[in-house]
Structure formats: structure tokens, C-alpha cells
Amino acid sequence: MTNLIEIEDVSHAYQTASGPLPVLDGLNLSVPEGKFCAVVGPSGCGKSTLTRLIAGLMFPDRGEVRLHGEVIRSPRKSVGMAFQNPVLLEWRTILNNVILPLEIVAPRMPRAKREERARELLSLVGLEGFEDKRPSELSGGMRQRASLCRSLVHKPDILILDEPFGALDAFTREDLWQLMHQLRSEEPFTALLITHDLRESVYLADQVVVLSGRPARTQFVLDIDLPGPRPIEMLYNTQSVEWLAQLRAQIEIAQGRSDPRNSTP
Ligand SMILES: Nc1ncnc2c1ncn2[C@@H]1O[C@H](COP(=O)(O)OP(=O)(O)OP(=O)(O)O)[C@@H](O)[C@H]1O
Numbered sequence: 001m002t003n004l005i006e007i008e009d010v011s012h013a014y015q016t017a018s019g020p021l022p023v024l025d026g027l028n029l030s031v032p033e034g035k036f037c038a039v040v041g042p043s044g045c046g047k048s049t050l051t052r053l054i055a056g057l058m059f060p061d062r063g064e065v066r067l068h069g070e071v072i073r074s075p076r077k078s079v080g081m082a083f084q085n086p087v088l089l090e091w092r093t094i095l096n097n098v099i100l101p102l103e104i105v106a107p108r109m110p111r112a113k114r115e116e117r118a119r120e121l122l123s124l125v126g127l128e129g130f131e132d133k134r135p136s137e138l139s140g141g142m143r144q145r146a147s148l149c150r151s152l153v154h155k156p157d158i159l160i161l162d163e164p165f166g167a168l169d170a171f172t173r174e175d176l177w178q179l180m181h182q183l184r185s186e187e188p189f190t191a192l193l194i195t196h197d198l199r200e201s202v203y204l205a206d207q208v209v210v211l212s213g214r215p216a217r218t219q220f221v222l223d224i225d226l227p228g229p230r231p232i233e234m235l236y237n238t239q240s241v242e243w244l245a246q247l248r249a250q251i252e253i254a255q256g257r258s259d260p261r262n263s264t265p
Pocket residue numbers: 014015016021023042043044045046047048049050214
């Protein structure tokens with residue numbers, strides 16, 4: 001299987017008033033085409049920085065970030081992004097918010113085609129009938145569904161999700177996890193999810209990467225070899241409980257609360 005994203009020996013420091021702040025240090029990570037990779041790690045270790053490097057919004061001091069084998073040297077149109085705060089534009093209807101990326105990426109696409117594509121996705125996520133509403137008229141979970149549609153409307157090569165479910169209540173969050181599996185089976189895509197929720201990572205991902213504390217490097221990789229959509233009950237089976245315990249132990253190490261020599265991954 002070919003890798004869609006390859007991050008090789010990447011280091012990066014921010015220049016701050018008090019000097020350079022090293023954030024990533026020799027980070028390695030690869031995501032095969034069509035796979036779902038979850039990245040977990042302590043707060044402030046550099047996860048959002050990593051998403052900006054993949055989107056081509058920033059470039060590393062050292063090492064390479066490659067998409068389809070090509071080093072990223074400019075912002076990528078073939079990336080879709082969704083964040084904890086859906087940032088929908090209040091002066092646009094839900095339909096027009098979802099269409100927005102197509103106006104930028106496919107300006108020649110006829111209006112009717114853009115609408116058709118956006119309506120198709122909105123119906124897939126259960127927002128049929130809300131196309132003409134404004135963002136403030138929707139609940140938080142509905143806004144996040146609309147935001148997911150907007151990030152997928154232009155059929156990106158890669159979907160980058162930076163804690164998109166973090167602000168939602170537990171039930172809505174589980175609904176959206178299941179929706180992610182449904183969206184993937186309807187229209188396969190490659191995804192990189194940043195999350196603080198280990199259950200979310202085990203339920204959604206094919207591969208969970210644990211980053212160390214800042215400056216971050218890859219500390220641990222867990223492969224979750226389960227095909228297709230998963231029933232939510234899988235989180236309670238013996239295998240998942242074991243995976244969650246392994247990840248929890250790795251996070252403790254990343255936070256410097258546990259000695260790596262005591263861990264048996
Ligand atoms: N533009 C910037 N200039 C200077 N420092 C920055 C900048 N952006 C981020 N940082 C610092 O870099 C470090 C990593 O930030 P980043 O946002 O990548 O962390 P994170 O892992 O996403 O954190 P969280 O889990 O809290 O979202 C933090 O210490 C942050 O303060």
C-alpha cells in the first residue's frame with residue numbers, strides 16, 4: 001500500500017520573543033492511502049503544528065513532509081480541514097457555507113453542480129431541510145455535521161480533523177463517530193485526526209500514533225486492524241480495553257508521569 005502522507009525526520013521551532021521554542025523534534029509518521037490515522041499526545045506538544053505542516057500552511061525547519069511522494073512547498077487545495085470550533089460564516093446559509101470550498105477549488109463548476117454536491121452531503125449527515133438556515137439556528141452537533149460536509153465537499157485527498165468532536169456532549173460525539181465511519185464507507189478518504197479522547201482514537205482509527213511531550217517525536221504506534229464500520233460496542237470488548245490500557249500507559253509516559261522502562265507495550 002502506498003503512503004499518502006510521509007513525514008520524515010521533521011523538526012520545527014517557533015521563533016518567540018524569548019528565543020526559539022522547539023516544538024517537533026525528528027518526527028516520523030506515515031499514513032497509507034485510504035487509512036485513518038489518529039494522533040494523540042499531551043496538550044501543547046505540537047499536534048496542531050503538525051496539521052499546519054501537512055496542509056502546507058507552514059514548512060518545517062528540517063526534514064520533509066510529502067503528499068503522494070511530493071515535498072509540500074505551498075498550501076494544498078487537496079486538503080479538507082475541520083476544527084473543534086466549526087467556524088461557519090453567519091452571513092451565509094448552511095448550504096452556502098458547505099459550497100464555499102468549491103468556489104475556491106473549482107470556480108468553473110456550475111452553481112447547480114455545486115449545490116447538488118453540497119445537498120447530497122448534507123442529506124448524508126441528516127441535515128436535509130436545514131440547507132437554508134443560518135449557522136446560529138443549528139445546535140452544536142448540527143453545526144459540526146455541516147462543518148464536516150464543508151471539509152469533504154471538494155473530495156479532498158486528505159481530511160485533517162483537529163479535535164472536531166471535543167466540544168460536543170458524549171451522545172452527540174458517539175453519533176458523529178458513527179457518522180465518520182458511514183461517510184468513509186460511502187466515499188473513502190484518508191484522514192488524520194487529532195484527539196485527546198483515546199476511545200475516539202480506538203473506535204475511528206486504523207493506526208493510533210502517540211506523540212511524546214514537546215518537542216514532539218513519535219513515541220508509539222498502535223495498529224488497529226479492523227475493517228470497515230465498527231459497532232460502538234466494540235469499545236467494550238477485551239481487545240479494545242487492552243488497546244486503551246496500552247495507550248493510557250503511553251500517554252502517562254509522554255506526560256512524564258511514568259518511567260518508560262516500566263511499560264510493556
Ligand atoms: N505561532 C506560534 N508562535 C509561537 N509559538 C507557538 C505558535 N503556535 C503554537 N505555538 C506553541 O507551540 C507549542 C505547540 O503548539 P500546538 O498548537 O501545535 O500544540 P497542540 O499539541 O496542538 O496543543 P493542544 O493539545 O493544546 O491543542 C505550544 O507550546 C504553543 O504555545
